[in-house]
Amino acid sequence: MATSQPSTPDSNAPGKGAMQFIIVTGVSGAGKGLATSHFEDFGFFCADNIPPALLPKFAELCMRGGIGRVAVVTDVRGGLFFNDLNAALKRMRVLGVDYRILFLDADDDLLVQRFKETRRRHPLSDEYPNLPDAIAAERAALQELRGQADKIVNTSHATPRELREEIRATFLDNPDASRMQIRVESFGFKHGMPADADLMFDVRFLPNPNYDREIGHLDGNCRAVVDYVMENEVTREFLQKLSDLIYFCVPHYEQEGKSYLTIAIGCTGGRHRSVVLTNWLAQGLRDRGYRASTSHRDLDRSAAEAKNFVGPSKESEE
Numbered sequence: 001m002a003t004s005q006p007s008t009p010d011s012n013a014p015g016k017g018a019m020q021f022i023i024v025t026g027v028s029g030a031g032k033g034l035a036t037s038h039f040e041d042f043g044f045f046c047a048d049n050i051p052p053a054l055l056p057k058f059a060e061l062c063m064r065g066g067i068g069r070v071a072v073v074t075d076v077r078g079g080l081f082f083n084d085l086n087a088a089l090k091r092m093r094v095l096g097v098d099y100r101i102l103f104l105d106a107d108d109d110l111l112v113q114r115f116k117e118t119r120r121r122h123p124l125s126d127e128y129p130n131l132p133d134a135i136a137a138e139r140a141a142l143q144e145l146r147g148q149a150d151k152i153v154n155t156s157h158a159t160p161r162e163l164r165e166e167i168r169a170t171f172l173d174n175p176d177a178s179r180m181q182i183r184v185e186s187f188g189f190k191h192g193m194p195a196d197a198d199l200m201f202d203v204r205f206l207p208n209p210n211y212d213r214e215i216g217h218l219d220g221n222c223r224a225v226v227d228y229v230m231e232n233e234v235t236r237e238f239l240q241k242l243s244d245l246i247y248f249c250v251p252h253y254e255q256e257g258k259s260y261l262t263i264a265i266g267c268t269g270g271r272h273r274s275v276v277l278t279n280w281l282a283q284g285l286r287d288r289g290y291r292a293s294t295s296h297r298d299l300d301r302s303a304a305e306a307k308n309f310v311g312p313s314k315e316s317e318e
Contacts, residue, residue, distance in 0.1 A: 019063055020044075021097050022071040022171055023055070025145060026104030027138055028123055029111045031155045031163060032073050035104060038164045039071035041259040042172060048073045052085035059097045076138050077123045085145065100171065103142075103149035107156040111135055161256060180254040181291050182261045186220070186278040188270025188298040197264035199249070201242065201277075207232050209272045219299060220275025229276040239277070243284060250290060270298030 022044070024035050036046050050058060050072050062070050076082050092099055106114075112131055115122060128134035146152065151170045155163060187194055189204065206229065210216045215224045229235055246263070253261055263281065267273040278294055285292035 019059075019067065019097070020069045020171070021059055021062070021092075021099040023099055023101045024071055024073045024104070025075050025101065025142065025149075027106060027111065027135065027142065028075065028077075029114045030104035030106040032075065032104055034160055035102065035163060035167060036071060036073055038160075038167050039069075039171075041164075042069070042168065044069040044071040046071045046073075049077050050074050052082055052088040055085075055088045056091040056095060056097070059092055059099075060095065063097075075123070076141055082141065089148075100150040101145070101148055102167070102171070103146050103152045105146075105152060105154045107154070108132065108135055110156045179291050180250075180258055180261055181293070182250065182263065182282075182285055183293050183295055184263045184265065184278045184282040184285070185295040185297055186270050186274035186299070187264055187266045188268055188274070188301075189266050190268055191270060191298045191301060193266065194262070194264045194297065197262050198253075199246075199261075200264045200266065203238070203265055203267050203273050203277055206235050206238065206267075206273050208268070210269070219271050220273065220279070220296075221299075225272055226276050226279075229273055230280070235277075239280065242277075242281070246281065246285070247288065250285070270296070270301075275299060 022039065024032050024039070026032060033048075036048060040046050045062065045067050047058070047070075052074050055072065055074065058072065059070070074082070074085070089099070112135070115131060122128075122131060122134040122138075124134040124137050125131070128137050151166070153163060153166050158166075185194060185197070189202070193200065209218075209225050209228045212228065215222070215228060218225050220226065220229070250261065265274045265277050265281070275296055278296065282292045282294045
C-alpha cells in the first residue's frame with residue numbers, strides 16, 4: 001500500500017465534518033495511477049492499493065486526523081480481499097463517510113496494447129495467462145462496483161488533460177481552487193539563478209535605484225523605489241511587452257494541465273528592480289483571477305548588505 005501527501009496544503013479543503021472520500025477503481029491499464037496524480041495536484045491525500053476491508057478504518061483515521069480530501073485506489077490487486085468491498089462500503093455508510101466512486105474503463109484492444117507496450121503483468125495473469133481472458137475476468141469481478149460508480153470515464157481516447165478536467169469538474173467542490181498555482185520570484189544574479197524557474201527574465205538593463213543616494217538603501221517594497229522604477233519609460237515599455245507574453249502563455253500552460261508555474265525575475269542583487277516587477281506582475285495575475293504568490297529569494301540577504309550603505313560608486317554592484 002502506497003500513500004502520498006498532497007503537493008501543497010489547500011485552504012479550501014473541507015474540514016473534519018465534510019471530508020471528501022473518493023474511491024478510484026476500474027480495470028487495470030485504464031489510468032488509475034494518472035488519476036491519482038491529478039488528485040494529488042488538487043490537494044488530496046492519496047493512497048494506492050488499499051485492501052477494501054481496510055477502507056472504513058482508513059477513513060476513520062483520516063477523519064480523526066482532520067484530512068479534508070482523500071482519494072484511494074482499490075481494485076482486483078487486493079485478491080481475495082476484494083470480495084470484502086461491499087461490506088466495507090456498507091460499513092463506511094454507517095460511519096457517515098460520504099464516499100464517491102470514480103470508475104476508469106478502456107476498450108479491450110487498447111488495454112491489450114497498453115500492457116504489451118509497458119510489459120507489465122496483469123493482476124490476474126497467474127489465473128488467466130491469456131491477457132484477453134484476464135481482462136474479461138477482471139471486468140466480471142468489477143461489474144457490480146461499476147454499477148455503483150458516481151462517474152465512469154473511458155480513457156481509450158482521453159488525453160491526460162481531459163481526464164484531469166473530468167476529475168476537476170466532477171469531484172471538486174470549488175473547481176477554481178484547483179487552478180494552476182503561479183509563483184513569481186525575485187532574485188539576484190550575483191547570488192545565482194534559481195534552478196526551478198519555468199520562465200526567467202533579466203531586468204538588469206533597467207535604471208538602477210542603487211545609484212541614488214537617497215533611496216539606494218531601501219528595497220523594492222518601498223514606495224520611493226517603486227516610483228523610481230515604474231516611472232521610467234523603458235520600464236513601462238518592457239512591462240507592456242512582458243505582460244503581453246505572460247498573459248498569452250499562462251492560460252495555455254493551464255489548459256495543458258500544468259499545476260505549478262514559477263516565473264523568476266532577476267536583477268543584480270535581488271533587492272530593487274526585480275522586487276518591484278515581481279510584485280507588479282503577481283498583482284496583475286491576481287487581478288485576472290489567477291492564483292499567484294510572490295517570493296523574494298535574496299531580499300533578506302541583500303538587506304543585510306545594505307545596513308552598511310554609504311552610497312555606491314558606479315563600480316559597485318547592487
